[in-house]
Amino acid sequence: MSKLESLITELKEELQELEDARGTRFPMIEEATDIQIAYITKELSDLEMLQEHEKHQLNENQQIVLDWLKAYTDSDNGNGDKPISAIWYMMYLITGNAIERRVRNAYFELTRKKEAEVLQAFAEWGLNHERD
Structure with a gap:
């Protein structure tokens, strides 16, 4: 597994943990969690685009x-x-x-x-x- 694939897998696991932890009923914690989820989702999107680009590199x-x-x-x-x-x-x-x-x-x-x-x-x- 490449470093990029490992990072994507790690971020997906972290994202799942954050989504599973929702529902604390503490607005400040929920807001912080939502911000983390949004950040990780964007980062995952960028990394997956990079991964797709790397797949299509021609020799x-x-x-x-x-x-x-x-x-x-x-x-x-x-x-x-x-x-x-x-x-x-x-x-x-x-x-x-x-x-x-x-x-x-x-x-x-x-x-x-x-x-x-x-x-x-x-x-x-x-x-x-x-x-x-």
Whole structure:
């Protein structure tokens, strides 16, 4: 378990303890508990966002392949306006040895899982990217 995962687990346990301790009928204690709960909830949200961001960090080879796919999709050559076309065209160029060597080499270094992560990142980019 990473340090981040440990911290998240620890904060969730602390949050649960605070929520379980509610109901003391002492307004000052309840107010302090509510403030602690709000603070920990916000901190947990931030840490979980950081954890999610770390999951989606691509290595150098993945980034090279993703950058090529995004650039081709953004190109104005008439064929590069659709994500599936970009993937197909990249594979066509790779099999024909007609793509930049660094892109070809980066692609061949990807495992199935790393390739799937590139596709996931490309899909997320495509969903958030508006093309005129």
